[in-house]
Amino acid sequence: MDLIDRLKSISDRIIKLKAQVETEEATKNAFVMPFLSALGYDVFNPLEVVPEFVADIGIKKGEKVDYCILREGIPTIIVECKHWKEALDPHNSQLFRYFHVTAAKFAILTNGIVYRFYTDLENSNKMDEKPFLEFSMEQVNEQLAAELKKFKKENFDVEEIFSNASDLKYSKEIKELLSQELKSPSEEFVKYFASRVYPGRVTSKVQGQFSQLVQKSSKTLISEMISDRLQSALDREQEDIIVAQPPVNGEAEPNGGVTEEKNDGIETTPEEEEAFLIVRAILRKEVDVERIVMRDVKSYCGILLDDNNRKPICRLRFDGSQKYLGVFDEEKNEEKMAIEKLEDIYDYADHLIGSVRGYDGEG
Numbered sequence: 173m174d175l176i177d178r179l180k181s182i183s184d185r186i187i188k189l190k191a192q193v194e195t196e197e198a199t200k201n202a203f204v205m206p207f208l209s210a211l212g213y214d215v216f217n218p219l220e221v222v223p224e225f226v227a228d229i230g231i232k233k234g235e236k237v238d239y240c241i242l243r244e245g246i247p248t249i250i251v252e253c254k255h256w257k258e259a260l261d262p263h264n265s266q267l268f269r270y271f272h273v274t275a276a277k278f279a280i281l282t283n284g285i286v287y288r289f290y291t292d293l294e295n296s297n298k299m300d301e302k303p304f305l306e307f308s309m310e311q312v313n314e315q316l317a318a319e320l321k322k323f324k325k326e327n328f329d330v331e332e333i334f335s336n337a338s339d340l341k342y343s344k345e346i347k348e349l350l351s352q353e354l355k356s357p358s359e360e361f362v363k364y365f366a367s368r369v370y371p372g373r374v375t376s377k378v379q380g381q382f383s384q385l386v387q388k389s390s391k392t393l394i395s396e397m398i399s400d401r402l403q404s405a406l407d408r409e410q411e412d413i414i415v416a417q418p419p420v421n422g423e424a425e426p427n428g429g430v431t432e433e434k435n436d437g438i439e440t441t442p443e444e445e446e447a448f449l450i451v452r453a454i455l456r457k458e459v460d461v462e463r464i465v466m467r468d469v470k471s472y473c474g475i476l477l478d479d480n481n482r483k484p485i486c487r488l489r490f491d492g493s494q495k496y497l498g499v500f501d502e503e504k505n506e507e508k509m510a511i512e513k514l515e516d517i518y519d520y521a522d523h524l525i526g527s528v529r530g531y532d533g534e535g
Contacts, residue, residue, distance in 0.1 A: 175324065176317040178210040183312045186256075186285055193284075196255040200238065203284030204253050207309070212325030213241055225250065225274075237270045243328065247276045254283040271299040277330055285309050291337050304341035354390045362386050440466070444473045447488050447497075447514050451475050454521045455485070458528050472498065483531045485524055499523040502530060 173181075186203055193202050205215045215221045225240035225247070239251040252267050254260060260281050267279045267290065279290040279299055288303035307316050319340070322333050353361045359379065366374045366382040374382075448466045455464055465479040473490070477483040487498030487506065496508040499520055509520060 174317075175210060175321055176312070176314060179309070179312045179317055179320070182206050182210060183309050186309055190256055190285070193256060196253060196258075199256045199284040200253050203256065203309070204239075204251070204282060207282075207284075207287075208239065208241070208251070211320065211323050219245075235266065235269070237266065237274075240274070240276065247274045248328075248330070249278045249280060249323075250274060250276045251280040251282065254281075256284045258283050260286055260288060268299050272297060277334065289337075291334060293334075293338055293341060300341075302341065302345075304337040304344070306344075354387070354394075357383055357386045357390075438468050438470060440468045440473060441490065443490055443514065444468065444488050447490075447517060448473075448475060450514060450517045451486060451524060454518065454524055455528055458525055459532070477528055477531050483527075485527050486520075500527055 182203065185206070189202055193199055208215050208221060213221050220242055222240045222242060223238065224236045225238075226236055237250045238253045240247050241249040241251070250267065250270050252270070260283055267281055270276075271279050271290070271292070277291060281288045281290070281303075286308050287306065289305040290299050290303050292298055292300060293304065294300050305319060319336075321327055322329075322336060362379060362383045363374055365386050366378060370378060370382070372378070444466070452461045452464050455461070459477070463478050464485065465476050467474045467476060467479070467481075471489075471491075473488040474481075475485045475488070477485055484500055484504065484506075486500070489496040489498060489508065495511050497511050497517055497520060498506045498508050500506055500523075511517065511519075
């Protein structure tokens with residue numbers, strides 16, 4: 173069973189059983205031990221997972237952490253558990269003390285549902301105050317599984333995880349900061365944009381005006397980006413349907429079985445025809461221009477190699493007041509480039525040539 177499936181199984185267990193789990197010990201048995209097992213550790217092998225691991229601290233003897241995962245006999249991950257109803261507060265946790273006196277490089281604080289992963293990014297041998305990874309087992313997804321795979325027994329690499337931890341930690345903090353700024357822009361955030369676009373001095377009145385503008389513009393931009401991604405997904409789905417459509421009356425069709433979309437009010441404009449000729453001119457030294465075909469649909473005018481929807485060269489989006497040229501990366505994700513005049517298409521010659529060479533390189 174793949175890790176994502178095991179995590180989802182634990183998630184389902186938590187949702188179904190947590191009301192009946194009334195103690196910290198039951199939380200460990202029902203939720204935490206299955207999680208450690210999902211990462212490939214044998215929770216019943218004391219040479220691999222040590223319960224009640226003794227971590228003597230100065231004159232305090234017999235201090236214990238709930239679990240310690242050993243690798244080649246060396247403490248690597250220490251785990252402190254709480255009851256699932258208990259909030260996780262690292263300041264009330266013994267993890268800080270345990271981390272300092274053990275050789276462990278990573279620490280986990282959990283109540284069986286929420287997990288917080290710590291290391292010592294800021295000061296060596298001193299556990300950071302903030303986790304580099306935090307998640308809820310009630311919200312399992314593929315992205316989380318990809319991060320946790322690094323902690324699996326067979327994949328575990330201290331240096332790689334430590335390096336990745338830095339990216340995770342600061343990426344998380346940047347996203348939180350951006351989220352806060354987009355909800356309620358700070359003076360510094362507003363002043364940055366105002367000073368970049370406003371020609372005069374940024375007075376308190378201007379600052380107040382731009383505070384609303386920045387917030388509104390941010391929301392509009394996010395909405396437009398989401399809309400573009402959805403439209404791109406719909407366009408691809410439409411193309412896949414066209415490619416998969418069977419021949420009419422059982423007769424073979426040209427172009428490898430591709431069925432042309434019905435021309436329901438679609439009219440190719442002179443500008444689109446001229447742009448198509450420009451694209452052909454750019455690519456004429458790369459391929460026979462007869463292989464470059466234009467196919468117009470309602471939302472854009474596509475230019476394809478070999479009249480194949482799976483080989484898009486570019487898209488002409490000329491319906492609005494702003495013209496866009498859609499170009500593609502290696503994974504066929506479209507990026508819209510604003511153009512003012514048709515001659516601007518020549519600025520993206522490298523993109524177009526790269527797409528064609530990539531398709532021909534596929535064999």
